Amino acid sequence: MNAYEKRMLAILAEGAAKYGFVSVKAEFEAEGTRSDEFLRLLELARRAGLKVALKIGGCEAIRDLIEARQYGVDYIIAPMVETPYALSKFIAAKDKVFAKDEQADMSFLFNVETATTFESLEKLGEVAQAGNVGFVFGRVDFAGSLGHDRSFVNSDAMADYVNAVAKVAHERGLELVVGGGVSPDSVSLLAGARAHRLDRFETRKVVFDAAVVEDGRAAAGMELAIEFELLWLKNKRDFYRGIAEEDATRIAMMEARQATIKTAEPA
Numbered sequence: 259m260n261a262y263e264k265r266m267l268a269i270l271a272e273g274a275a276k277y278g279f280v281s282v283k284a285e286f287e288a289e290g291t292r293s294d295e296f297l298r299l300l301e302l303a304r305r306a307g308l309k310v311a312l313k314i315g316g317c318e319a320i321r322d323l324i325e326a327r328q329y330g331v332d333y334i335i336a337p338m339v340e341t342p343y344a345l346s347k348f349i350a351a352k353d354k355v356f357a358k359d360e361q362a363d364m365s366f367l368f369n370v371e372t373a374t375t376f377e378s379l380e381k382l383g384e385v386a387q388a389g390n391v392g393f394v395f396g397r398v399d400f401a402g403s404l405g406h407d408r409s410f411v412n413s414d415a416m417a418d419y420v421n422a423v424a425k426v427a428h429e430r431g432l433e434l435v436v437g438g439g440v441s442p443d444s445v446s447l448l449a450g451a452r453a454h455r456l457d458r459f460e461t462r463k464v465v466f467d468a469a470v471v472e473d474g475r476a477a478a479g480m481e482l483a484i485e486f487e488l489l490w491l492k493n494k495r496d497f498y499r500g501i502a503e504e505d506a507t508r509i510a511m512m513e514a515r516q517a518t519i520k521t522a523e524p525a
Contacts, residue, residue, distance in 0.1 A: 262489050263298070269482050269485060273482050274306055276478075280308065280467050282309075283311040283460055284311070286315045286319070287314065287337045288337075293325075296312075309333065310329070310331050317338070317339050331364070335366075335368065336348040339368040339369060339382075340372055342385045345368055348389075352391075367391060367394045368392075369394050370393050371400050373404055376400070376419060376423075383427075383432070386432055387430040392434060393426075395423050395435070398411060400419065408439050416447065420447060421454055424453075424455045424456060434456050436456060437459065437460040440461050445471055448471045461487065463483065463490055464479075
């Protein structure tokens with residue numbers, strides 16, 4: 259492990275012990291996590307005794323589900339599920355790839371991240387309950403679907419939307435996770451959802467046990483999660499920079515040789 263990774267591991271261990279860290283998170287969807295990156299994240303998580311959450315590329319991304327099974331992922335999230343039919347496709351896909359005994363040790367969830375999804379909330383709750391699939395409320399994309407920017411994610415109006423989903427999750431006995439622009443300013447909104455049902459909340463790279471919003475640990479944990487993400491991005495940058503530059507010397511030599519050959523050719 260390099261210096262970045264050692265510090266990231268220390269952050270995860272501290273977060274798990276003190277601040278409710280339960281999982282790290284990657285995305286095959288918007289983040290476009292590559293296999294080599296994911297393997298590094300997986301090693302950090304397992305060394306820290308944490309679970310791994312993965313957002314796949316779509317409701318019926320069979321290859322992503324197969325890879326998630328190979329990696330041993332604990333939480334799988336399907337994005338952009340806007341209709342009950344799309345949700346039924348996700349449920350059929352996860353049932354095709356994962357045996358029932360494997361699913362017993364995992365959680366499958368889908369994103370509530372657009373106004374269109376919200377309009378079908380009751381029917382989606384019914385389908386989700388039948389398929390044992392929980393909710394992830396993605397507040398940034400949801401705000402965008404309403405024509406708002408990120409400043410809307412901690413508003414009273416957003417709290418009303420989140421609470422509505424929390425109530426359905428409570429009524430249906432389904433997990434609820436809230437993400438999208440999570441910061442210390444989100445604690446009040448998260449606590450409000452927790453009064454109905456909130457199992458976890460997430461930053462870009464870290465998933466928390468929602469119990470920490472009740473005992474004052476959430477803000478400090480979020481600061482650690484931000485440090486973890488920054489180190490992750492720096493480590494990723496340096497890794498790919500090294501790959502990009504590993505042949506630079508030989509490329510320069512070959513270009514010089516080519517130029518010499520061309521100069522030596524008769525006119």
